[in-house]
Amino acid sequence: MTWATDRLPIVLPPLPGESLDSWIEAYARRLRTSSTGLLRFLGLPGIAARRLVFRLEEGDLKALARLADADASELDRMTLRSVARSDLLPQLPQSGDETAPVWRHLGRHSRFCPHCLADNGGRWPLAWRLPFSFACQQHQCLLVDHCPGCRDRPQLFTNQQLGRSTSGAHCMRLVLRDGRKTACRHDLTQTPAQPLPPDGTALASQQHLGALVQTGSPALHHLYFLSRRCLRSLMLSPRTEPEAVRLALRECNGGLLPDSPHDLADAGRLAIGTTLAIWASDTASTTGKAVFEWLIRTDQAHRLNVSATNLSIDQRLLSWGRASPEIVSRVIADADQDLPLDTRLRYRSAAHPRRPDLTDADIRKRADKIPAALWPSWTLRLLPNTRIDPRTVDGFRRGCRSKLLLAGAKSQHHPWAQPSNRLIIKMAFRRVIASPEHETAIVSCLTQLASHLDDEGSPIDYGRRRHLFTSESITLNLDEYTQLCRRQGWARGGTGRIHMLRWMLLSFLLGTHADLPPRNIHARDEFRYQVPPLMRGFLLEQAATNLAAHRIDEPVLWEPPTEWCDWTDWPGAAPEQISDSDFDTLIADRTSAEETAAALGLTTEHVRLYCDATGTTQPPPRAASPGLGRRRPRRGMLDPGFLRTAHSSGTLNQSLIARTADCSLSTVQNALEEAGIPATPRPEPLSLRITREELEQAYLHRRLSIPDIAEQFGLDRHRLNLLAKKWGIEIRPNSATSNPFALLPDAPALSASMAAISNVRNCVERLRRLVRLPGQRNLCAAARSLGTLPATLTHQLHALEKAAGIQLIERTSPLAATPAGTALVHEAEHLLNLLDAAQSSVT
Template structure:
């Protein structure tokens, strides 16, 4: 076995290292004159790859196991014959059974039978000391981990056998042999143990091997779900805390178990165990606080753009998904996670939104995006310390004189006091990542929140540049230097488009409208424009020439109808048509002959 090192926690599962008795292949004994193979003494040797059959467990005459005790020094053994004492005989010079073991019955198997495939996998791992196939392809595991995994899965499968599934995995003949052996009480109902027969070990390892031999975690989890469902159907507890089923199992198997259990977990637990990632794992106790420090209370709009959640506002989605990012891989509660982000929302509201998102068809993609974003922030934190931003004193943010100056320089009407309050709330959210609707200037009314959501539609790139310039000075006065005013990940998971922060920001309604367009049209996710792009250049990404020609020229839709569908104004669609060289129809109803 080479220089194999066995972890102490795996010793209890390493039953294959020794065996009080030995199985044998009758065909091999017939061919080699009765010579005994060393491999037959391994506990997890249950099939002969040379003759494609199960090994025999005992003498066909006296039904005694072979090589169970050392032979007497006074006995000259005869190769190929049973050396067990006859029943009722005592002493050294007693008569031995002497039955020819080559005539023992053995169950033949097809050359590609799962039992033989699993025996090949075990033999290869024993030869090299490492398991490299199946779920171990990306992260090879030592032989001890493979055996521990086989023990964990095989023991659970044989402890609570689902005969219908086992028939599909092996064959009717193998299961019939297993039932006959169990009826004869050759082994107990304790799973794969020292007293198990070759057919029991073969079935257990074949069923376990079908899971371990999968190409990836997701495929292996799909093959394991029948086992979890059968256990739960029969009233046996299967949860993320007790699903190990054995000591010393590999990280790869634990990932498969957690992924297979995903549908039985709450959304928050799915995020804690990362069940939608390629490597689900147990939560880490100290990952939440550090990640929350670099995370805004409202998740970046572009991340939430494609989230489908009927009956929930866009701001609620952003705040709930920000809490979800904190939950990923941590043991923190919903309440504590919301508190880390400044209590912009509460546990009840977050739970409601996560449940609503979980009911949508795109839920799996949303959770995968959240988990990838958490990993991205852990690997490369954001340049903004949002925990510090949330504690800023913003009482004197955007004085009226500065507001008027910015409006005059950007050609925007300053309006009345209400518009200044809206602008302060908007800039407060932009600087701190905290909801502007909860700023000190906000009015707790649906009308104010609606106007705040619509405000970015009135802003242009000149206003954004001037506001960011003022915000930079404001942050410097608060001893915050070396940080951008606003920021978003350079490459957002599932979005594919880089996000800049220099142009006008889309309103919440505009973002929701664009999300609706993406769902209803055939645009690919990669054609989504950056959330801060503007003008005809951005409109081209939303509405390509081919789509505009089909809608306007062939289907004769109006410019206003097309603009409403794609979240653009009628004037922008007109400019886009001119840029594409598409002639604009004369106004008025079309003439009918």
């Protein structure tokens, strides 16, 4: 038969959803030719019609569309390549392999609905080839897998001349009959099909799968995994399935168990497995939870003959390695209550469960985003409302910080996540965690905080702050603090108050309480509650100044927002649950922290944490009314009469009174103020009465002593000594001894050796003895001549030689000066003569 070369003589449009090979075979039957002859005319020689279901190249598609007067895109949708493009089938068969890693598509074979074949004249839809098609929605029955005639998958078409075969509804598989291979030719429209209830679960499951196919949803992959796992569970544990599983069995298989735990090629097994898989995928329904839990328990019982509580998380996940992340998450969530706390955090089982996937570098980045202890508001939420020692609370906060670094970490050991006092933190967690529900709240909260920190970050780089700021490196402006105290009428306080202010300043910068000795913890906690709001604001300004000094543009304080965690049943109290008005009313009456906590139904530590989180603290006491005075008069050395007498006599010594009365210096100053005794005026700065140049000239060059300089300028020698140290002038060890020759008129310049000797104690007397030593028989004779002891003379000579750094007298008989000593003896004689002449003129 010959046709025109531009198009086929008859137009046969494909049916909706028909496969390409079925359409080619129908076209060939309509033209009374073979599919091979038709394809040869279409310019596609060497391609079998049964292979067209897989793919057709773009050029061949266009040629086929032009000759058959059809749309090329419509023809492409009639092949399995369109399904593979949507990631529903991982791969098409290559080199004769028809088994994909997951769903097994049928390829050249097909399931079929006998009623549909009878209605459409033997035309085969593409959907019957898909691995997830098992029911006919139109005729409400299961699809048939095998031809009753040859009891094998039906072969749809043949490449030979059709001859008397007029329908595509016959099985064309070659079978052996009477020693000859011949086509089966069984009429497939007469095959019985198992009916399904119209409102049953199987048809609903097929409809659900169809919707997933239309949208190209990747959920088909984990449905396949769950389908096989459901069939496997039925085979392993046939009498433990939930009632919903039995319902699916009765509907799809007459209540009989499938004969293979793995193969989904049969429509009945596929219907059962898919129905159960869809149920197990439903995390919201009770049926879905029951089916999935049945799958987990069956798997655990099969692998290890132990209870579920004895299985580690790795053992539980051993057989779920190829499952989708969603399924793995549900397995981890199911194991949540049976896992240790650290493992729950690493697998995030209480919130967002999944396998640990964060490297050491990821955890290091998170460590820089969080302070060394959990933020106050989140500690307030997680701390149970029971009385707990403050040191235990500190350990709990630091432990929460280290646990926060475990969330999602591949490794459980990080040097920056392991605190040095791990034993204290472990004991603190044991004392704080009161119930499994409390532990779940902690795990869920820390997991969600860690997830948001990784995704959204933190505006504060705590790692940099820990590197920059220490108790020695922070700066507190004491002048501004003093001015604030004067403006508000507060006592400035002593060293203890300054130490506490520096502690709070460092705590603001580091985002956590700085370390304090145990004896100071009570004072620290009281200060957290009683620090005036203005003082807190001053410290925040000082913290901002310290940050600006290092060119850091960050907020001083920050905490993760409340919406980062969806937990609501807190073991403690959320800040938003505490009434601000009630709290302000209580602290306005200057109630203690214990009384405020009792009135609010909280613990004292919750009240202090609330102050840390919100900045609301106790206001300062009101100034006393004029004339109110003290309720108890002061006695002893603090009695106003005694203080007035001591002031008028000039014997008032505040430090002595404080030591004698066993009180602080501020208490003595308050007593003086109450007695109406004016404060001692602040002395005039020494820098106004002596300049640095004058002090250096007198002390360094003229080598006068500090007391002599103080007497010369009319200054206090102790304050002058402090001023010299402040100006960086090095103080001599014997700074109280002056150069006796410095005050001589027209004093000559001294040699280096004489300048060193001039600051030796009693240097004039010793020099007079030195100049008389040369010519003496020995030191003993010289001592008798000078009227002193030989040991004393020997000691004084050694002291002069040590100061000069040279030997002055040769120990010979008679004694003789060394060359250097001769020059120094002559210089000493000259200076002594000048000194004697000066003293004679004064007399």
